[in-house]
Amino acid sequence: MNNESQKITTPRQGKTYTIPIGPVHPALKEPIEFSFELDGERIVGVDIRPGYAHRGIEFMGMKRNLIQVLYLSERICGICSISHPLALTQAVENAAGIEVPPRAQYIRTIIGELERIQSHLLWAGVAAHELGFDTLLHLTWKVREKVMDLLEDLTGNRVDYAIPIFGGVRRDIPAAKGDLAHAVLRYYRDLLQGLMDAFLEDKSVEMRTRHVGALSRGDALRLCAVGPTARAAGVEKDVRQDMPYFAYADLEVRAITPRDFEQEPVGDVFDTIIVRLLEVAQSIEIVERALCEMPEGELVSIPKVAALLSFLKKAEGEGIGRHEAPRGEVFHYVRLEAGIEEPIVWKVKAPTYSNLMAWVPKFMGAEVADIPIIAASIDPCMCCMDRVHVADRSGRASIRMKEELIRLSREKTRRILG
Amino acid sequence: MIFVTLVRQLLDRPATNPFPTRHMPRSIIRLLERARRGKGAIHPPVPVPAGMRGKLVYDRDKCIGCQLCVRVCPARVIEFRSEQKKIRMHVARCTFCSQCVDACPVAALATSREFLLADTDRRSRNLIVE
Numbered sequence: 001m002n003n004e005s006q007k008i009t010t011p012r013q014g015k016t017y018t019i020p021i022g023p024v025h026p027a028l029k030e031p032i033e034f035s036f037e038l039d040g041e042r043i044v045g046v047d048i049r050p051g052y053a054h055r056g057i058e059f060m061g062m063k064r065n066l067i068q069v070l071y072l073s074e075r076i077c078g079i080c081s082i083s084h085p086l087a088l089t090q091a092v093e094n095a096a097g098i099e100v101p102p103r104a105q106y107i108r109t110i111i112g113e114l115e116r117i118q119s120h121l122l123w124a125g126v127a128a129h130e131l132g133f134d135t136l137l138h139l140t141w142k143v144r145e146k147v148m149d150l151l152e153d154l155t156g157n158r159v160d161y162a163i164p165i166f167g168g169v170r171r172d173i174p175a176a177k178g179d180l181a182h183a184v185l186r187y188y189r190d191l192l193q194g195l196m197d198a199f200l201e202d203k204s205v206e207m208r209t210r211h212v213g214a215l216s217r218g219d220a221l222r223l224c225a226v227g228p229t230a231r232a233a234g235v236e237k238d239v240r241q242d243m244p245y246f247a248y249a250d251l252e253v254r255a256i257t258p259r260d261f262e263q264e265p266v267g268d269v270f271d272t273i274i275v276r277l278l279e280v281a282q283s284i285e286i287v288e289r290a291l292c293e294m295p296e297g298e299l300v301s302i303p304k305v306a307a308l309l310s311f312l313k314k315a316e317g318e319g320i321g322r323h324e325a326p327r328g329e330v331f332h333y334v335r336l337e338a339g340i341e342e343p344i345v346w347k348v349k350a351p352t353y354s355n356l357m358a359w360v361p362k363f364m365g366a367e368v369a370d371i372p373i374i375a376a377s378i379d380p381c382m383c384c385m386d387r388v389h390v391a392d393r394s395g396r397a398s399i400r401m402k403e404e405l406i407r408l409s410r411e412k413t414r415r416i417l418g
Numbered sequence: 419m420i421f422v423t424l425v426r427q428l429l430d431r432p433a434t435n436p437f438p439t440r441h442m443p444r445s446i447i448r449l450l451e452r453a454r455r456g457k458g459a460i461h462p463p464v465p466v467p468a469g470m471r472g473k474l475v476y477d478r479d480k481c482i483g484c485q486l487c488v489r490v491c492p493a494r495v496i497e498f499r500s501e502q503k504k505i506r507m508h509v510a511r512c513t514f515c516s517q518c519v520d521a522c523p524v525a526a527l528a529t530s531r532e533f534l535l536a537d538t539d540r541r542s543r544n545l546i547v548e
Contacts, residue, residue: 064492071492071515139423142433149467156471156529162515170520171469194419202420305521306486 016044019368023052027372029126030382034375038368046363048356054386058346065341066092066166066312067305073332074160076348077384079122081160082115083325084348084384087332089164090245092343095319095336096166096312101298102247104168109247110181110290111155111163112323113283117188118147119326120276120283123379124199127273130372131208136198143191150184153177166308168300178291185284192284196277200261206270213362213374215267223357227328228275229378230358231257233267239324250293251286267362269377313341327351327379350384435464447538466531471514473532474507476547480526481505487518487527506548510540 016039023031031052037045057076061069073084086108093100100108121144128136148158154177155161163169173181199205215225220233230237238255240248258265261274302308316338323330328351335345355378362374400408438460443449452458466472474495483503488496493513497506519527537545 065489067490067517068492071513071517074515075513135420135424139420145433152470153467156467156469156516157514160513160515162471162517165520198419305490305517306523309489 032382041367043363043366046360050386053383061346062342077381080115080119080325082111083323083330085164086112087321087323087330089166090321091319091332091334092166095317095334096315098167099301100168102295103297104299105246106290106294107169107173108164110287113286114147114151116283116326117280120280126376130376146184146187150181167302172299181291185288188284192281199273209269211268212370213269213377215358215362219361224354225358226354227351228272229355231255232271232275234265239322239329247290251289256282269373272377314338325351352381352385436461437463470531471516471529473509473530473535474547475528475530477526478504480524482524486521490517490521509545509547
């Protein structure tokens with residue numbers, strides 16, 4: 001009797017086949033290689049191989065002075081282009097012991113949060129597109145333009161804002177620009193309820209995303225997921241809440257989970273939509289409060305660029321910088337040595353690197369048609385994340401695992417000792 | 419919300435600006451060339467904000483040749499001409515961070531609001547500032 005029901009759910013039981021998706025595929029926005037093991041339409045196994053968007057940015061950074069590295073870091077990610085400079089400036093300030101004036105801390109917070117609004121709206125549009133709901137994509141991206149225009153007005157650039165500098169920020173937000181920002185935030189405040197209805201009350205969106213790509217709280221903790229991916233699974237984890245930096249300690253930021261929408265978190269795609277849209281509302285509040293409470297004062301602690309360069313050249317030490325990017329925690333590590341302008345070590349850990357493993361439980365048991373939306377649900381950014389590419393001269397890649405390396409090392413010791 | 423928006427869009431003007439023309443011309447280069455000679459009109463671009471970081475402007479007389487801009491430029495836009503002790507900027511490489519403007523001790527550099535810099539030749543006169 002058991003056999004009968006099993007036959008219906010798994011028609012080719014015991015016999016699976018493998019389909020590759022990527023490195024280049026229309027369902028993916030950036031190159032990554034998936035290898036799915038399928039039983040009929042069900043995914044029973046998945047393997048992920050990153051490394052196709054490696055650009056050697058850290059190595060390039062180690063050949064440039066720190067001010068040049070700052071603008072290089074801005075180009076690690078095209079969508080959250082302020083997250084990496086914010087983390088890098090914190091790391092260098094930590095290493096060199098530079099104080100940042102309070103007003104600059106607030107301005108960094110404001111630009112960082114405006115970017116979160118922009119990035120989450122972009123993601124929501126992409127998610128709608130992956131579901132085949134292109135009307136919603138165009139609508140979301142149309143309203144996203146408002147915040148892009150505001151960012152251009154505040155910073156001078158539409159993307160890659162070039163705002164933070166070691167020890168402060170490069171541009172002030174005067175009162176007139178503050179009013180402009182308030183107007184844009186009011187626009188989003190009025191619009192947001194409608195946008196939430198369009199996503200969360202829509203039958204087709206719910207049918208395609210509810211219980212699709214679920215991630216349990218235990219898996220999220222075990223696999224060290226970060227950002228909205230972890231929060232959708234009910235893990236209250238947010239760098240802004242756990243280790244407040246910039247002005248976040250004054251603004252009392254709290255990690256948002258689906259519980260704020262009065263739903264028990266299951267970590268599926270629907271929950272990630274809830275979390276991201278609620279975070280847009282949260283960011284609007286943060287920016288409004290920050291604009292009102294911003295103290296007067298200096299913008300930078302070392303205003304002269306020549307003085308800053310010579311100060312950084314004399315600095316010695318290591319530092320870390322963490323920032324809650326729209327996709328999760330971004331982490332930068334630098335090591336400076338006195339007398340050398342370039343950082344000796346620069347290490348970047350982008351949020352996608354942490355969230356990559358969360359893909360495996362999310363894909364398990366899903367159908368082939370759910371692959372694009374589940375892949376998009378962690379908001380992946382491959383070019384941020386790729387830091388290693390494995391290749392040998394013949395063109396074939398080979399990976400040596402830890403156990404093999406230990407074995408080789410022990411063999412060498414034995415060989416030397418005879 | 420979706421339905422209301424869709425109905426309203428039948429009457430609204432498009433959200434995007436039809437730049438440089440409403441329909442794709444046969445040759446965009448010829449169209450721009452004619453517009454430059456004042457023969458044809460192009461649809462104007464969206465006005466840019468006051469502080470926009472556009473093409474760099476260089477005041478040659480103010481420059482003291484300190485090379486600080488050369489040191490901070492992340493894209494290696496700036497070439498130092500040692501015989502004249504002046505600089506030459508290759509705007510085609512510029513990332514518009516305006517760090518050189520901040521670094522210049524004598525305010526010889528500035529950003530303008532000019533942003534229409536697309537060209538077929540990266541060494542064209544429009545893309546070299548000296």
